[in-house]
Amino acid sequence: MKRSHFIFIVPALVVLVAFFVLPVVRLLPASVSSEEGLALYAQIVTNPRYASSVVSTVLLSVFVTAASVALGAFTGLFLERTKFPGRSAVVSLITLPLSFPGVVVGFMIIMLGGRNGMAAILSSAMGAGKFVFAYGMAGLFAGYVYFSIPRVVTTVMAAAKKIDPVYEEAARTLGAPSWRIMRDVTLPALLPALVSTGAICFATSMGAFGTAFTLATDINVLPITIYTEFTLSANIASAAMLSVVLGVITWVMLLAARRASRLGTDPI
Template sequence: MAMFDARSGLPTALRRRPRHRQSAARWPWMLLPALLFFAAFWLLPFARLVQTGMTLDRSTQHSGYWTVISQPQYLQSLVNTVLLSLAVTLMTLAIAAIVGCFLARQHFVGRGTLLALLTFPLAFPGVVVGFLVVMLAGRQGVLAQLSLGLFHERWTLAYSLSGLFMGYLYFSLPRAIVTLVAASEKLDRSLEEAARSLGASQWRIVWDVIVPGLKPALLSSGALCFATSMGAFGTAFTLGTDLNVLPLTIYGEFTNYANFATAAALSVVMGGVAWLGLMLTRMLTHTKEENS
């Protein structure tokens, strides 16, 4: 039997419809400030960046995108940046996963202090990280002084891709450690005990139980690490402007040669590669959720 409202005499379901319609009509207006902010500070500038990349380059008289794909130095810069970012990502995840599992499972005096020290570099900008790499592996750094005393020659790594790898790794590790410590604390230890009771070795437990349990955290940390390494500028600029990586290449084209078209095209390409990495991570994460 239908319920009627005492005041209006209308069925209760009909009386409530206008409220739902008002709520449905109200939520787009609530999103308007966020949409305006998104359009003003990202969509419009990025559209302008894409348009600038289509203009003619001053040196080649071709569009910026054609210059990027036709000139080997720009392609080499892109390859160097992608490979360096992948290497940093893989090394960061390997170290952070081991450290995260250890700190999540071991409780000892000074554990909180150790975790605080490991995450302290989060407060450092890229320029400071580059300066620390110079102090460690620069011409007057610790490594150079030790090699000079032992082998009578200075070993320097700071001003090469090896030094940049060290800087990016130092910059990325604290963020990954924070994420993986929290993820390791949520692992179901009973699954490991069950696998161990069935005779599984420690390596089988790691690959079949721990790694799948940490997979969402590993994917998210890896995506952020890769995207950050692709566009990191402060560390690379501190270690030397001759390094052939995309952030410094974009900086040189923009400031030294005023090739705005090439700089814009390189920026779009770099952003596109980082975006593809993030989208691939989301696809892998959604695939895991659907399979589970």
């Protein structure tokens, strides 16, 4: 191996060992440290609380990913291809949530849909009673979509910039309407980017804790369940086991997305 190659591989090895190998080496033995051993993993199915936590987390992540990709894709495409005064400011505002911690996002959702939030005030003023959605899965969904959309928008803007306009022009010359050009030319060209950013949205939603912790009144998702087992119950083995399950689900999704995005770029 050339010395130049060695210089580049050392940081990668340090990151791999520090942030993956060592945590996994510690986590896996902890997940089988109870008297039940490997049988503890069966509680993912037999324990109703664990099972509902896994299912609700996966479903929430899927819906968040779908909504974020759908909204972010068209927003990013519009912002990349449309020039208007203040465009840079709009892009900056859309990407601003990337700098917010989960607690801040949760607080914003409470200000919007909490018991004294804007939605409750407006619905009460219209005589419909207080409309409160912040403290359940609806509030968590809104919070996750809020900080997921900027990831999609920035990715789509970068991908749209690389699309060769000759293909869309050819379709337009042949008489294809705008919606068909979007369906048959633009979206397929953006597919690898959409798959990749969708996988990141899914992974982020699976493991996000700050927003869920801020809103956690009627919320049963894996990060909160892990936190409860670790801090309130001091059940280290169960917390580690649930962490492994969360990691495996997320890893499988990321791997599948990576392979799908490669297939999308392979020539036919």
